[in-house]
Amino acid sequence: MQYLGVITGLLREADCLRIFPVDQRPLIRSVGADTLRARDAAKELLLQGCRGLLSFGLAGGIAPTLTAGDLIIPKDVITTDGRRFVPDAAWLNGLQDKLAKGIDINVSSLAGSNCAVTTVAAKRALRESTGAVAVDMESHAVADLASASGVPFLVVRAVADAYDRTVPGWIVNKGVDENGQIRPLPLLAALASRPYTLPALIVLAGDSRKAFATLRRVALLAGPGFGFG
Numbered sequence: 001m002q003y004l005g006v007i008t009g010l011l012r013e014a015d016c017l018r019i020f021p022v023d024q025r026p027l028i029r030s031v032g033a034d035t036l037r038a039r040d041a042a043k044e045l046l047l048q049g050c051r052g053l054l055s056f057g058l059a060g061g062i063a064p065t066l067t068a069g070d071l072i073i074p075k076d077v078i079t080t081d082g083r084r085f086v087p088d089a090a091w092l093n094g095l096q097d098k099l100a101k102g103i104d105i106n107v108s109s110l111a112g113s114n115c116a117v118t119t120v121a122a123k124r125a126l127r128e129s130t131g132a133v134a135v136d137m138e139s140h141a142v143a144d145l146a147s148a149s150g151v152p153f154l155v156v157r158a159v160a161d162a163y164d165r166t167v168p169g170w171i172v173n174k175g176v177d178e179n180g181q182i183r184p185l186p187l188l189a190a191l192a193s194r195p196y197t198l199p200a201l202i203v204l205a206g207d208s209r210k211a212f213a214t215l216r217r218v219a220l221l222a223g224p225g226f227g228f229g
Contacts, residue, residue, distance in 0.1 A: 003049070003050060003051045003052065003228075003229065004026035004027070004050060004051075004052050004053075004054060004224075004225060004226065004228050004229075005026060005027045005028075005029070005042070005045030005046070005048070005050030005052070005053050005054070006026045006027065006028045006029070006053075006054045006055075006056050007028075007029055007030075007031060007038050007041050007042055007045070007053065007054070007055050007056070007138055007142050008028065008029070008030045008031070008055075008056050008057045008138070009030065009031060009032065009033040009034075009038075009057050009058070009136070009137065009138050010030060010032075010033070010057060010058070011030045012212065013030070013056060013057035013058060013212075013215065014028045014030050016056075016212065016215040016216045016218075016219050017056075017219055017224075019216070019219055019220060020219070020223075020224040024224040025224055026050075026054070026224060026225075026226075027045055027048060027050055029041035029042075029044065029045060031138060033116070033137050033138070034137065034138075035112070035113075035114045035137050035138065035140070035141045036141070038055075038137070038138035038139075038141040038142055039141040039142070039144065039145050042141065042142045042145040042146065043145055043149075046145075046149055046151060050151075051151060051152075051229075052088070052091065052151060052152045052153065052154070052228045052229070053142050053145070053146045053151060053152075053153045053154075054153070054154050054155070054156065054226055054228075055136070055138050055139040055142040055143070055153070055154075055155045055156070055157070056155075056156045056157075056215070057136065057138070057156075057157060057158075057215070058136070058157065058158060058159075058160040058208070058211050058212075058215075059072060059110065059134040059135060059136040059157035059158065059159055059160065060117055060118075060123065060134060060135050060136070060159070060160065060161050060167070061123075061133065061134050061159040061161060061162040061163045061165075062111065062117070062123040062124070062126050062127040062132060062133060062134055062135055062163050063108070063127055063132070063133035063134070063163055064163055064164075065106075065108075065133060066106065066133055066134060066159050066162065066163065067159065067162050068159055068160065068161070068162055068206075068207035068208075068210045068211060069158060069159060069207070069210030069211055069213065069214045070104070070106055070158065070159045070214070071099075071103055071104065071105050071106065071156070071157075071158055071214050071218065072105075072106045072107075072108070072110060072133065072134050072155070072156075072157045072158070072159065073087075073092065073095060073096065073099075073105050073106075073107055073154070073155065073156055073157075074087070074106075074107060074108060074109055074110035074132075074134075074139075074155050074157075075087070075092075075107045075108065075109065076109050076110075077109070077110050077111075077112060077139050077140050077143040077155060078109055078110070078111045078112060078130045078132055078140070079112050079140045079143075079144060080112060080113060080114055080140065083144075084109075085140070085143035085144065085146075085147050085153070087143075087152070087153055087154045087155060088152030088153065088154060090152075091152050091154050091226075091227060091228050091229075092107075092154060093227075094227030094228070095154065095156075095222060095226055095227035095228075096227075097227070098221055098222050098223070098226075098227050099218065099221050099222060102217065102221045103214070103217055103218065103221065106133060108132065108133040108134075109130065109131055109132040109133065110132055110133070110134050110135065110136065110139055110155060110157065111126055111130045111132035111134070111135040111140075112135070112136065112137070112138075112139055112140020112141070112143075113126070113135050113136070113137055113140075114137065115137070116137065116167070117135050118166060118167040118168070119166050120163070120164055120165075120166055123135070123163050124163070127163070134157060134159060136157055139155045139157070142155075143155070152228070154226065154228070156215075156218055156226070158210075158211035158212070158214035158215050158218075159207075159211060160204075160207055160208045160210075160211040161204060161207055161208075162207065165203070165204065165207065166200070167204065168194070168200070168201070
């Protein structure tokens with residue numbers, strides 16, 4: 001399935017695709033929730049012969065219509081400078097057909113951000129300026145590079161934090177390395193100095209479990225090609 005390239009922020013997102021046999025998996029790159037690295041990874045995948053790019057993983061909800069675990073396969077992706085990129089229609093329809101009887105899909109707009117959108121106020125502002133329902137840090141870079149290269153792209157994202165959840169900034173800054181691997185020791189050290197954040201983190205962890213369950217279900221229903229081609 002090497003004609004499909006997949007970009008994730010976290011290795012744990014990529015692990016959702018390990019249900020596929022090794023010889024059937026798409027090529028996967030995890031970029032550590034970094035916009036520039038997402039673009040570079042997308043370019044690398046194209047150089048390796050991939051003919052379609054999929055941005056796959058978690059997103060932050062910025063509209064009250066979405067809750068943790070909801071699935072977004074957006075009709076368009078909005079960049080930080082207001083450009084909109086539209087996924088390949090045939091691919092989008094093909095994946096929707098595969099998922100139609102097993103999971104609900106939200107096809108509203110997805111916003112891109114070059115930095116983590118972690119506060120309720122920042123989420124509200126992004127919602128008002130874009131009309132999007134969710135945000136991530138990789139999809140807009142993938143969409144931009146794919147469009148510039150003339151190859152189809154698609155986005156599959158599950159909501160990990162709803163619009164009314166605040167994500168402590170130190171989780172983003174200290175918790176993930178450049179390859180998308182969780183860094184437990186820095187996280188524990190940061191938590192030790194902020195024990196009052198533990199209840200909120202427990203809630204966020206539960207929400208993340210719902211999102212990862214959605215991603216695994218999508219992979220199971222979609223198969224290794226995700227409806228591409």
